[in-house]
Amino acid sequence: MKHTEMDTNKTVGKPISRLEGKLKVTGTAKYAAEYDVDNLLYGYVVNSTITKGKILSIDVSKAMALPGVTEVLSHKNRTKLAWFDLQYTDMDAPPGTVFKPFYDENILYNGQPIALVVAENFEMARYAATQITFEYSEEPFQTCLDNNLHSSRVAKKGFATALKPPPPPPTGDFEKAYQNATIKVETEYRHGTEHHNPIELFATTTVYEGDGKLTIYDKTQGTINNQLYVANIFGLKYKNVRVLAPFVGGGFGSGLRPQYQLFLCVMAALHLKRNVRVVLDRKQMFSFSHRPPTVQNLRFATDTDGKLTAMNHLSKSETSSFEDYFEPIASWSHRLYPASNTLFEQELVPLDVYTPMDMRAPGGSTALHAIECTMDELAYKLDMDPLELRLINYTEMDPSAEKPYTSKALKACYLEAAEKFGWEKRTPKPRSMERGNKLVGYGMATGIWDAFQFPSRVEAMITADGKMILNNAVTDIGTGTFTVMTQIAADELGLPMDDVDFRYGDSKKPFSMFQGGSAMTSSTGVAIVVAAKELRKKLLKKAKEMTDSPFKKVEDNEVTFKNGTIALNQNPNVTVSFKEIIAFNKGKTIKTTNMGKPHLLKLKKYSMATHSASFVEVEVDKDLGTVTVTRAVTAVAAGKIINPKTAKSQIYGSMVWGISKALHEETIMDEKLGKYMNTNLGEYHIPVHADIQQLDVIFAEENDEVINELGVKGVGEIGLVGMPAAISNAIYHATGKRIYKLPIHFDELL
Numbered sequence: 001m002k003h004t005e006m007d008t009n010k011t012v013g014k015p016i017s018r019l020e021g022k023l024k025v026t027g028t029a030k031y032a033a034e035y036d037v038d039n040l041l042y043g044y045v046v047n048s049t050i051t052k053g054k055i056l057s058i059d060v061s062k063a064m065a066l067p068g069v070t071e072v073l074s075h076k077n078r079t080k081l082a083w084f085d086l087q088y089t090d091m092d093a094p095p096g097t098v099f100k101p102f103y104d105e106n107i108l109y110n111g112q113p114i115a116l117v118v119a120e121n122f123e124m125a126r127y128a129a130t131q132i133t134f135e136y137s138e139e140p141f142q143t144c145l146d147n148n149l150h151s152s153r154v155a156k157k158g159f160a161t162a163l164k165p166p167p168p169p170p171t172g173d174f175e176k177a178y179q180n181a182t183i184k185v186e187t188e189y190r191h192g193t194e195h196h197n198p199i200e201l202f203a204t205t206t207v208y209e210g211d212g213k214l215t216i217y218d219k220t221q222g223t224i225n226n227q228l229y230v231a232n233i234f235g236l237k238y239k240n241v242r243v244l245a246p247f248v249g250g251g252f253g254s255g256l257r258p259q260y261q262l263f264l265c266v267m268a269a270l271h272l273k274r275n276v277r278v279v280l281d282r283k284q285m286f287s288f289s290h291r292p293p294t295v296q297n298l299r300f301a302t303d304t305d306g307k308l309t310a311m312n313h314l315s316k317s318e319t320s321s322f323e324d325y326f327e328p329i330a331s332w333s334h335r336l337y338p339a340s341n342t343l344f345e346q347e348l349v350p351l352d353v354y355t356p357m358d359m360r361a362p363g364g365s366t367a368l369h370a371i372e373c374t375m376d377e378l379a380y381k382l383d384m385d386p387l388e389l390r391l392i393n394y395t396e397m398d399p400s401a402e403k404p405y406t407s408k409a410l411k412a413c414y415l416e417a418a419e420k421f422g423w424e425k426r427t428p429k430p431r432s433m434e435r436g437n438k439l440v441g442y443g444m445a446t447g448i449w450d451a452f453q454f455p456s457r458v459e460a461m462i463t464a465d466g467k468m469i470l471n472n473a474v475t476d477i478g479t480g481t482f483t484v485m486t487q488i489a490a491d492e493l494g495l496p497m498d499d500v501d502f503r504y505g506d507s508k509k510p511f512s513m514f515q516g517g518s519a520m521t522s523s524t525g526v527a528i529v530v531a532a533k534e535l536r537k538k539l540l541k542k543a544k545e546m547t548d549s550p551f552k553k554v555e556d557n558e559v560t561f562k563n564g565t566i567a568l569n570q571n572p573n574v575t576v577s578f579k580e581i582i583a584f585n586k587g588k589t590i591k592t593t594n595m596g597k598p599h600l601l602k603l604k605k606y607s608m609a610t611h612s613a614s615f616v617e618v619e620v621d622k623d624l625g626t627v628t629v630t631r632a633v634t635a636v637a638a639g640k641i642i643n644p645k646t647a648k649s650q651i652y653g654s655m656v657w658g659i660s661k662a663l664h665e666e667t668i669m670d671e672k673l674g675k676y677m678n679t680n681l682g683e684y685h686i687p688v689h690a691d692i693q694q695l696d697v698i699f700a701e702e703n704d705e706v707i708n709e710l711g712v713k714g715v716g717e718i719g720l721v722g723m724p725a726a727i728s729n730a731i732y733h734a735t736g737k738r739i740y741k742l743p744i745h746f747d748e749l750l
């Protein structure tokens with residue numbers, strides 16, 4: 001049944017405030033480290049201060065002598081674990097050998113966890129950690145990407161690379177076409193390391209239930225991912241491990257993989273047969289989970305009309321010595337622009353660091369900056385408006401796959417955002433616009449991101465009170481998933497949102513992939529649609545069985561579900577309420593459990609993506625070089641928008657992240673020590689209120705009848721991808737200076 005046949009009370013498309021908002025702002029919502037648990041022990045992690053080598057000895061005598069210290073765990077006395085035979089990793093693990101905390105004496109990277117102090121209270125555990133002495137033997141290490149570009153190689157194949165395919169194969173003859181071209185640009189872009197830094201610190205509270213049973217409150221983007229990880233590694237039965245994460249204080253990708261505090265917390269709980277909590281501090285948040293630094297080389301050429309004839313994009317990015325972390329970088333330009341001669345290559349440089357991880361729009365946000373700045377340079381070479389260059393190279397197809405997109409409203413994004421922004425007021429010459437002591441610049445860029453859908457299973461039921469309960473393991477990392485799922489379910493059954501209870505964030509519930517890739521609305525949302533369809537059938541079937549039922553002979557499409565009833569379309573006064581149906585069912589709940597999954601056969605003929613266009617105004621202080629993003633407009637095409645309010649918040653957040661990436665965020669490595677230097681939020685800069693001025697979001701209309709049952713593609717990352725390039729391009733327009741790296745520092749503009 002289509003939404004259009006439903007009543008006017010439908011909630012999809014309405015800007016509904018997030019349902020859990022009040023719980024969060026009043027401190028009622030509990031996070032992983034906040035659960036009240038009796039007889040709790042506190043673990044504090046000790047991290048390696050060397051970058052590579054071996055631990056020769058550990059002296060814990062002073063720490064153990066302190067009052068309240070229960071145990072110090074390290075590779076010396078850790079429990080024997082099942083995973084050393086199984087080689088289990090996790091659902092988001094790249095190919096390679098997963099990092100195993102406390103495995104042996106080897107140090108693989110600076111900040112590696114090497115001991116866990118467990119004590120009766122947090123303060124004592126933290127103090128005791130300072131009283132442990134380690135003797136190391138140090139070995140030479142490599143942590144500098146630039147110094148090791150020569151050792152780059154292609155990524156090993158594995159599960160994660162299947163989700164993130166390598167760049168498309170070459171077409172035509174790039175070298176020849178580039179050589180013969182008259183309009184061409186060659187660029188080299190550098191991006192540094194960034195750390196996710198969600199406000200909620202990584203934390204785990206493990207409740208030791210006895211009999212090998214654990215209840216784990218964890219900060220994660222995937223309850224089932226972490227349940228499987230713990231069960232496999234510690235040799236426990238799946239049903240005995242329950243991971244809960246109903247509230248998550250931001251993830252940005254850092255929670256896609258189980259982090260070491262989970263491992264250490266569970267290990268201590270099993271070892272001591274006690275309830276244990278491990279919380280990392282802000283500095284420790286820099287000891288895993290980062291976006292890899294990258295060097296990108298691009299060569300683009302056009303004919304004299306501005307049509308791209310040749311594109312080459314080579315990317316080299318960091319990975320660890322033990323896993324091949326791969327994020328698509330070189331694959332994006334050909335998904336946007338056609339060109340007959342292309343060459344895309346992507347390689348990894350293994351260094352003595354922790355494995356990089358997906359961080360908001362992994363690959364895309366790095367790649368699009370380089371691509372869209374190179375396009376801007378081409379526009380100047382051609383003496384052409386940058387927007388015009390995009391429109392000249394516009395295609396409805398995905399040239400890299402030679403397939404049509406299921407939908408692509410990027411042109412509308414360009415035009416609507418340009419109009420709202422006032423792009424026509426731009427004077428083309430660099431340094432041609434001023435406002436008092438400020439140079440003013442306008443810049444624009446394109447964004448593209450994947451439209452993923454993962455399989456997801458939803459249990460849906462109508463209970464004796466006529467209300468609906470849904471169960472799914474998905475988390476809500478703050479994106480509005482809870483609200484959006486409630487809306488979808490309410491509309492599908494024609495119930496008010498108050499009568500829908502969407503229960504989530506629990507590994508005991510039916511399957512959901514980790515929450516990432518802007519994929520949850522399509523994944524769990526579609527599963528709800530599929531489950532609801534079945535549920536409506538079951539309810540109608542039961543209604544037909546009722547004595548003197550007026551529904552006896554009606555077909556599925558002759559009724560409407562609304563206000564907790566089934567109503568006859570021909571005579572809407574003839575209704576039966578869900579309550580009556582369940583009463584007739586002797587009070588027994590009517591339920592279904594269904595899987596939503598992508599229609600792969602149909603979708604094989606298509607490419608799927610969301611698109612965006614960002615337009616940015618910057619002011620650059622003539623004397624100080626400081627940059628302010630004074631205005632930004634981002635138009636997004638992402639299929640149907642279920643909730644314009646939460647979706648807009650997603651895009652606002654992404655745009656702020658774009659400003660952050662362009663002007664603020666960077667983790668700086670001391671190459672002599674192999675150690676990150678600014679591991680705190682004082683020195684790891686993120687924007688504050690004063691950095692954020694006028695932001696506008698437009699959702700371009702995009703009716704996608706192909707992609708999935710809901711016509712949704714997902715939002716989040718798509719708001720980020722175009723912003724950094726739009727800002728860089730605006731800075732060039734303001735100053736005439738092209739800075740081939742991020743973030744851009746004010747001293748580089750003087």
Ligand code: MOS
Nearest residue numbers: 252253360516517
């Ligand atoms: Mo996002 S990097 O897919 O959590």
